[in-house]
Amino acid sequence: MKKEEIRILLNDEMKQRFDDITLSRVLGANKQIDLIIEMIVSILDDTTLSKEEMISNIKSVAYFFQETRGQNSRAIYNAIALFLSNLDEVSEYSVVTEKMRNGIQSYHEKSLNDTKKIVEFATSICENLHKIMIFDYSSTVNEFVKGLKHEMTIYIPESRALNGGKPFVKDAVGGNHKVCFIPDTTIFHFLKECDAAFMGAETIYPDGTVFNTIGSDLVAVSCKYQGVPFYALTPLMKIDVRPVYGHIRLSPMSYDFKSRLASDWDEELSDKINFEGIKLISVKPELITAIICEEGIIPSASLFEIAMNYNRKLENNLCQEK
Numbered sequence: 001m002k003k004e005e006i007r008i009l010l011n012d013e014m015k016q017r018f019d020d021i022t023l024s025r026v027l028g029a030n031k032q033i034d035l036i037i038e039m040i041v042s043i044l045d046d047t048t049l050s051k052e053e054m055i056s057n058i059k060s061v062a063y064f065f066q067e068t069r070g071q072n073s074r075a076i077y078n079a080i081a082l083f084l085s086n087l088d089e090v091s092e093y094s095v096v097t098e099k100m101r102n103g104i105q106s107y108h109e110k111s112l113n114d115t116k117k118i119v120e121f122a123t124s125i126c127e128n129l130h131k132i133m134i135f136d137y138s139s140t141v142n143e144f145v146k147g148l149k150h151e152m153t154i155y156i157p158e159s160r161a162l163n164g165g166k167p168f169v170k171d172a173v174g175g176n177h178k179v180c181f182i183p184d185t186t187i188f189h190f191l192k193e194c195d196a197a198f199m200g201a202e203t204i205y206p207d208g209t210v211f212n213t214i215g216s217d218l219v220a221v222s223c224k225y226q227g228v229p230f231y232a233l234t235p236l237m238k239i240d241v242r243p244v245y246g247h248i249r250l251s252p253m254s255y256d257f258k259s260r261l262a263s264d265w266d267e268e269l270s271d272k273i274n275f276e277g278i279k280l281i282s283v284k285p286e287l288i289t290a291i292i293c294e295e296g297i298i299p300s301a302s303l304f305e306i307a308m309n310y311n312r313k314l315e316n317n318l319c320q321e322k
Contacts, residue, residue, distance in 0.1 A: 001060055001063075001064060003022065003064075005060075006018070006060055006061055006064045007019075009043075009057045009060060009061060010039060010042065010043075010061070011042060011046075013042070014038065014039045014042045017035040017038050017039055018035075018039065020032075020035055021035055021036070021065070021069060022068075024255070024279070027136075027137045027167070027213075028137050028138050028139045028200065029073040029075040029076055029202055029238065030075070030111070030138075030139040030140065031139050032069060032073070032076060033075065033076055033079045036061070036062070036065055036076070036079075036080065037083075037104055037107075039061050040058055040061065040062070040083060040100070040104070041101075041104070043057045043058050043061070044058075044097050044100055044101065051092075051093040051096060054093075054096070054097075055087055055096070058084075058087060058100075059084065059087070062080045062083065062084055065080060066080050066081070072202060072203065072211065072280055073202045073203055073238070074203045074204075074237075074238050074239060074240035075202075075203070075235070075237045075238040078237050078238075078314060079107060079237065082103060082107060083100065083103055083104060083107070085103070087099075087100065111235070111237075113294075114235045114236075114237070114293075114294040115139075115140055115143050115235065117294040118140055118143075118144070118233055118234075118235065118292055118293060118294055119140075119143050119144050119147040120147075121292050121296060121297050122144045122147075122198065122231065122233055122292050123144065123147050123148055123149055125196065125231070125292075125297065126148060126149075126150075126152070126196070127149070129152065129195040129196055130152060130153060130195060131152065131153040131154075131155070131193055131194045131195055132152060132153075132154055132155070132194055132195060132196050132197065132198060133154075133155040133156075133157070133187070133190065133191060133194045133196075133197040133198070133219070134154060134155075134156055134168055134172075134197070134198050134199070135157055135159065135165075135187075135197065135198070135199045135213075135215065135216060135219045136157075136159045136165070136199060136200065136212065136213040136215060136216065137159070137165070137166075137167045137168065137200075137213075138199065138200020138201070138233065139200075140200050140233045140234065140235065141168070141198055141199065141200045141233050142167070142168060142171055144198065144233055145168060145171055145172050145175065145177075146171050146174075146175060148175060148177070151175075151176055151177055151178070152177050152178070153177065153178040153180065153193075154168075154172050154177045154178070154179050154180070155180045155182055155190050155191075155193075155194060156168050156169060156172065156179060156180070156181050156182070157182055157183070157184040157186075157187050157215070157219075158181060158182065158183055158184050159184055159213070159215055165181065165184070166181075169181060184215055184218075187215075187218055187219055187222055188218075188222045188226075191219070191222050191223060191226055191228050192226060194228055195228070195229075196228060196229040196230070196231065197219055197223050197228055197229070197230045197231070198230075198231050198232075198233060199212060199216050199219065199230075199231075199232055199233070200212065200232070200233055200234060201232050201233070201234035201238055202238070202280055203238050203239075203240045204232070204234055204238050204239055204240070204291065204303075204307070205239075205240055205241075205243055205307075206239065206241055206243075206244055206303060206304045206307035206308055207243075207285055207300075207303070207304060208285030208288060208291060208299075208300025208301060208303045208304075209282050209283065209284060209285050210232045210234070210282070210283045210285075210288060210291070211240075211280055211281070211282050211283075212232070212280065212281070212283060213279060213280060213281075214277075214278060214279055214280065214281055216281060216283050217281050217282075217283050217287075220283045220284075220287035220288065221287060223287070223289075224286075224287050229289040229290075230287065230288055230289050231288070231289055231290055231291075231292050231297075232283075232288055232290075232291050232292065233292045233293075234291060234292070234293055235293060235294055236293050236294060236295065236306070236307065236310040237314075239307045239310055239311055241307065241308065241311045244308070254276060254277070254278055254279075255276075255277055255278060255279040256275055256276055256277075257275045257276075257277050258270060258273075258275035261275060262275065285300035285301065285303075286300070288300045291303055293306075295310075
């Protein structure tokens with residue numbers, strides 16, 4: 001189904017959530033999963049729908065996001081698969097809704113527990129560090145910043161193309177850290193002063209490749225050149241094992257930057273310019289010091305077995321739910 005055909009299935013409040021994702025107003029896979037959950041719950045709460053209509057609407061919304069955002073963000077794809085595994089068309093209406101709500105609650109609890117472990121591992125790295133850089137917006141990285149145990153200097157590049165730096169600022173300041181909000185064009189210069197750099201991830205591959213927001217590769221190369229450790233914080237829910245079985249790797253995600261870069265331009269001029277670009281790229285494993293996940297601080301070269309074992313458990317859970 002097309003975008004507008006999906007959007008019309010939602011109430012006015014949920015249409016705003018839908019737009020937050022499709023227009024990139026809300027960034028980060030975890031944040032977007034939360035919005036998708038809100039949409040699903042709003043359909044569950046709509047007592048005017050029959051069981052068949054409820055199931056159809058949930059599947060339509062879920063499949064739309066699996067086939068769009070889920071193709072670049074495996075966490076979104078995997079989370080939706082878990083939710084849909086609780087959608088039993090044979091059961092009574094009340095049983096279906098109860099299973100869906102229980103599945104969502106279980107997902108939330110596991111997600112919170114995984115994030116807590118990641119934060120513990122990441123903050124342990126920072127025990128003797130004084131200056132760090134965090135790049136682009138990730139709710140996991142934001143929780144890491146809130147969990148830092150001592151006052152630090154935190155460099156936050158503006159990430160202008162998607163405004164990904166700004167969301168970090170509030171919690172960094174709230175932790176009484178010295179916050180330096182810098183133009184993303186000065187990343188290389190200010191990394192010279194940093195003890196380490198951290199980013200989140202949209203998707204990770206078993207070989208340690210990280211697929212993330214544009215600019216992540218610039219931070220990675222700059223860190224490598226200057227000998228600054230570079231870490232990716234991510235739950236294993238974001239593992240994408242498809243390349244292991246011959247699936248073509250993700251392509252850079254296209255995006256029209258006109259609204260971001262030329263909102264105050266004269267239309268006569270902006271209409272003559274091509275603003276097409278990309279908003280997600282891959283970072284090679286040799287540029288990443290370690291992946292910090294719920295299993296620990298894993299060197300990129302050592303991720304493969306952990307990733308494949310996790311995926312087998314995920315697939316088993318899906319089979320058991322069905």
